[in-house]
Amino acid sequence: MARVLVLGGGFGGIAAATALRARLNPDDEVVLVDRADDFAMGLRKTWAILGISPIAYGTRSLAGLSHRGIRVIRGTVDSIDAARRSVVIDGDRFEADALVIALGAAQATDAIPGLDEHGHNAWDRYHVEQTHGFVDEFRGGRVAVGIFGMPYPCPPAPYELALLLADRLDARGIEAEVTVFGPAPISLPILGAAGCALLDQRLAERGIAYLGGRVATAVSAGAVQFADGDRLAFDLLLAVPPYRCPSVLVESGLAPAGGWVQVDRLTLETAHADVYAIGDATGIGLSNGMSLPKAGIFAEKEGEVVAARIAARLRGETPTATYTGEGACFVEMGGGEASIISGEFFAEPPAANLSPPSVNQRADKERFEMERLERWFGG
Secondary structure (H helix, E strand, C coil): CCEEEEECCCHHHHHHHHHHHHHCCCCCEEEEEECCCEECCCCHHHHHHCCCCCHHHHCEEHHHHHHHCCEEEECCEEEEEHHHCEEEECCEEEECCEEEECCCCEECHHHCCCHHHHCEECCCHHHHHHHHHHHHHCCCEEEEEEECCCCCCCCCHHHHHHHHHHHHHHHCCCCEEEEEECCCCCCCHHHHHHHCHHHHHHHHHCCCEEECCCCEEEEECCEEEECCCCEEECCEEEEECCEECCHHHHHCCCCCCCCCECCCCCCCECCCCCEEECHHHECCECCCCCECCCCHHHHHHHHHHHHHHHHHHHCCCCCCCCCCCEEEEEEEEECCEEEEEEEECCCCCCEEEECCCEHHHHHHHHHHHHHHHHHHHCC
């Protein structure tokens, strides 16, 4: 009997665990470890903040994976010995024949003085109801959607939040000036300047400015301080916090200080045999000097590739599955429409584009969520 440990119950971890269970022998053990009780897709945070649909509607208990034959452990990963494929979880040691690291990226709000006190973390699913309350109480003025560090999960989401917020405020007859700021020189660097034109046009039509090249250093009551000495005043600040690789991965030697886990981009294997890393914890370089975006669809595809490779190895076969770097994600553009960012990110140079917005693509986004929840957890 073989054992595979999957560390992390997010998009990539669940995709890997369910694909492993489908491919491995019945007596092989698939163990999924996560600190949380449940799973909800990140796309639902914006809906909850704006009162469109609650987090609970798209939330599923991780324990529900047990009916698939997956052992679920709720716990914290204390340490990892990658060379031995050994993991300590809440003081108990587990050995594995293969290890999948899908621990995501950790928020670092404390890296920006004053952010916790004066801003609202729009990327924390456990605070979306509180943030919704502040949005609901807002009666006009200046709204800042701030990107406080790069990279961050789901690159187009801050613009989606700004556009949908503008819709909501207009519907309520509330006058507001909405601004998005961030360190990138253009809204979505992975698209290039020409590729950003459609999104930029949509923002401009709604009177939403993007302030690029703005590195925030501190937040005070009613203002964001930038590295160049400039300040941006606000009445409501919705923040995308800085992100870091989880400290346990740095301490284990799997990631350098200040960096991300490095993997073979085709096989997702680390420098240690039968130890893989997928999703937001990784840093996968592209030929243009950028990195693969951090988004659920990439983690899902990576998890499926890793599952296929592990299953082949355990059967004594040569693994052939490889990750292609292809992916797509939705960005709502307001007015009940959505676009799709799709790309072949391992091409030289990477090719990515933004589709024209449509109502059908907005419906496709809802189906995307429900199809995966049903596939993984059942109806």
